[in-house]
Amino acid sequence: MNGSEPISRRRLLTGAAAAAGGAAATSLLGACNAGSSGGSGGKVTLTVMFSAADLPKESIADFEAKNPGIKINLLEFDATRLNAMLASGNPPDITIGAAVGSANTNARGLATDLTPYLEKSRVLRKEDLQPVNNSFRWDGRRIGQGAYHGIVKDWSQDATLWYNTALFDQAKVPYLSDSQPTDYDELLAIAKRLTVRQGGRTKVFGLGVEWAWTLYGPIATMILQQGAQLYNGDLTEVDLTTAAARRAFGWFVDFGRSGVGPTSLNPLPDGSDQSTFSAERMAITQDGYFFGGNFVKDKALSGRVRMAPAPIMGDKRVSPCYSGQGAWIPVKAKHKDEAWKFMEYYMAGPPAETRAKSGWGLPSLKSLLPKLPQDLPYQKQAYSVAQRELQYLAPLPDSPYITVDGWNVTLDKHLQRAIKNQQSVDAACASVTTEINRLLKQGKERIG
Amino acid sequence: MARNGWSRYPRRHFYLFVGPWVAGFLFLTAAPLLYAFAVSLTNFDGSSPRWRWIGFRNYVELFGDQAAQAALVRTIGYTAMVVPLSVAGSLGLAMLLNRRLKAVGFWRTVFFLPSIVPMVATAIMWKLILNRDSGIMNAVLGVAGIRPISWLVDPVAFYALVILTLWGLGGGMVIMLAALQGVPAELEEAARVDGASRWSVFRHVTLPMISPVVYFQVITGVITTLQIVIQPLLLAETSSISTVGQVPQSTRLYMVQVYQDFFLHNRFGYGSAMLWVFFLVILAFTLLVQRSSRLWVHYEVDSDADR
Incomplete structure (x- = not known):
């Protein structure tokens, strides 16, 4: 280009658009092509x-x-x-x-x-x-x-429980069995006895289910424990209107309404049961074996905690990951x-x-x-509880067409509505079914 | 070709000066925009090589997506509330601290401080303050006999978000303070000598003089508020990607919905279509504010268009 040539606005815009288009195309192609990485000096x-x-x-x-x-x-x-x-x-x-x-x-x-x-x-x-x-x-x-x-x-074994024996003693509740699973309905009743309220605020939560972490895990487990299936054969559709699914969903609605533990309608400041349980403001937490790592250095609390098997809903023991x-x-x-x-x-x-x-x-x-x-x-x-639970490990159903996060979002939305009496459990389960099936369909289209 | 006018510098100087900006614009703005548009025409999931072109299907779906539309309306409502409050609040604070007060520097620092605290720290602080069972807010209200309020869930979470956003209006206060200090004292004195009330002086002298700064605050406020995403996520239950699913409905703004489709559902194509539509919406609002500025912004010098 001649440096003294007048600037044409059209030429400038055309050149700019071409350059931007080229850059965008390069980015798009870059997304499809392999890049490079590697070493130097033989390493x-x-x-x-x-x-x-x-x-x-x-x-x-x-x-x-x-x-x-x-x-x-x-x-x-x-x-x-x-x-x-x-x-x-x-x-x-x-x-x-x-x-x-x-x-x-x-x-x-x-x-x-x-x-x-x-x-x-x-x-x-x-x-x-x-x-x-x-x-x-x-x-x-x-x-x-x-x-x-x-x-x-x-x-x-993420469905297993940890509980604080001092809080059980205060509420005069017998300790949970080391070998026999507690029925979910019984667990909720125990949690109600353990919950301490003061001036409209909850001083001690009876039970935490790590609501912010996963809803899919426990609900899918409850369905498995009742001997039912969540997905169809090719994992492209779900049905949460079955009796087993409605019972599982309904338990969470009862849990939320009872106020015995944190939910997304009454969240913990850090979104995790750990600090509340460690502060002895939570009697039971469904947190799995790994949670025990928290107590090694807490001498006082380590003398008051025990682990219990995964609770059960139905006849089939399942203690999943x-x-x-x-x-x-x-x-x-x-x-x-x-x-x-x-x-x-x-x-x-x-x-x-x-x-x-x-x-x-x-x-x-x-x-x-x-x-x-x-x-x-x-x-x-x-250790002994975990050893016994090993035999009840079963994989949770996993469809390639949806993520666990996708499940959690949908379940949480409809649980909130049901807890607030904006919809019945049956209607909520029907809505979850529709929305999850839509996500599955979208996933199937993407994956092919 | 005929040349009109004269040229003091060689043409290449023009290119040298505009070059860095043009390059930045092309590679950091125009190219990503075009890239996003291309992605919006696909079913790309963000990582898999198994994507394909699907034409305008994402746009068609978006126009029937009630959740996205509700989020857009909510975002516009939130902006309509927050921008006037933050502009008026920062102007009010600036006027308060533009007077001869004892330790005025200290007070200016106090009000400015929250705006330089990182947003994550501010959000955590408010989450702790507003927690239903262990937060200080409900403890204080409890003393007055008020029942605990679930601040961080629907429908109150919307107001918690407004509080969190307004907490940082000290930044705007500093800009307003600078503008107020640029208003010639003789103009205000002259108005007062002529018998104008304090309100009249503010309304007819001070406000027109600082109107370009108010305009700047409004237009940048509208653009940034429409795009807010971090604050609703930080106020939600946890801080992982799945947090986006736990953002209450009342604080589920448009960008939260976009974030959800991108990173929770891995729908990069659909998310890109949402962003393109939102880009046009923001552009429309910006042009609207810009057009309206002719009616209420006073410049001390004539613009080219007025000559």
Whole structure:
């Protein structure tokens, strides 16, 4: 261009539009094409997207010392960033994710089939994996069978209860059984006796169900315990108008109306039962085995807590895992072999042993179960309860066409309305059915 | 080609000066807009390679989406409440602190301080204050015999959000204070000498003189308030992505709905369509405020259009 030529507004606008269009097209193509990552100087840089709390510097240093050819680049886990990295075709080499709900990730073709690695591994062996890992299995249609697409890091029997014996004593309520499950209706009645109110405010909650964490987990469990099914055969439709589903939903409505525990209509400031339970303002919390890790350093409270089996609704004992945090390797990861080495180290090496000994969750490997802490009386009691509960583990139904969060949002919306008497339980269940089926249909269209 | 007028500098200087802005605009504004538009024509889920073009189906669905429409109406209502309150509040505070008071610097700092506290900290503070069972607000009301109020759930959560938003109006106060201090004292004195009341001086001298700043506050306030998303999420039960599902209906603003579709339902295509429609809505509101400014904004110099 001649520098002294007059500026044409049209030319400037046309050029700008072309450049912007080019940039946008590049972005769009970038979303489809693989990017690049890698190492320098003969060393492979392994991009690990984990929560920094789960991967201390000592573990990184230990892994790098044992694997001199690999350097770890730790990215703090961020779901939005992970989405962007996956979309751009330049994902981390390994990242974290829950086993329950992994059907959606797997159906979208995002995770690597780990079965060939497992078959060759001398460290991580299929026969040593706890059944909870089956939630990471995917055969192209459903979970529980087929190829492994992730390995659980640690897990918990999430429906099991923890309770404060001092608050039980104050309310003159007998302790819960260590071996027999409490019926859900009985549990609600106990919670009412344990709840202490003062001036319209709740001083002590009888029961916390971690409402903010998951509603899908306990409701799906209640349906399973009644011997009913949530989904149809190909996981494309649900029916919550069945007697079993209405009973499960109705229990939560009764729970919300009774005011014995936090709900989204009376939320806790931090959205979690832990601080309220630790402040001895909550008598029972449905938080699973892992919750016991909170009491190791709290000498006073550790002498007053006990664990109880998962409550039951119906005849079939089910003590499920609602999440099962683990790790998976994206299909487009650049260093899968090195990522597997890290997987072996993290899931079966020193970090796994340290985690098992801490009591923050149950280990993913059968061989690590004896490492669980049993030093303190409450740890010993919880260990025996957890051991007995293992036989009742069953995978929660998991459709690839919807996320657990999608379930939770819909359930919470209609539970709120039912609790506030804006709709009946039957109408709420019908609405949940309609809305979840719509989400399933949208998911099916996306995934194909 | 004929050249009209004269040129003091070579043309390339023009390009050198506008170049950085044009490049920023193209790559950081125009390209993302076009990219989002392209995504809005797909069923992209944010990460999977299995997406396909679906034409304008997302837009068609959006026009029948009652939740999105309700969120849009709620957002407009929220903006209509918050922007006047924050502009009037910051102007009121500025007038209060534009007087000769003892320790005026201290008071200005006190009122300005909340606006520099990070939003996350402010939200946590208000969540603790407004908690039904352990919050100080209900404890204080309890002393007066008032029953506990569930501040953070429907329908009161809307007002909790308004309180949280207005908590930071100290920032606007500083801008208004600067504007008030730029009003020539002789103009106000002259009006008073002519017998004007305090209200008349404010209405006919002070307000017109600071009207460009008020206009700035209104237009930026409208644009930012319409796009609010963090505050409703922070006031909700937890702080994870799934929090968006626990945002009460009354604080479920349009951007919260967009966030939900993007990150909870992984509907990046639909979310992008929602954003494009919202972009046009914000543009329309901005133009409306801009047009209305001709009626109430007083400039001390003539604009090009008036010449």
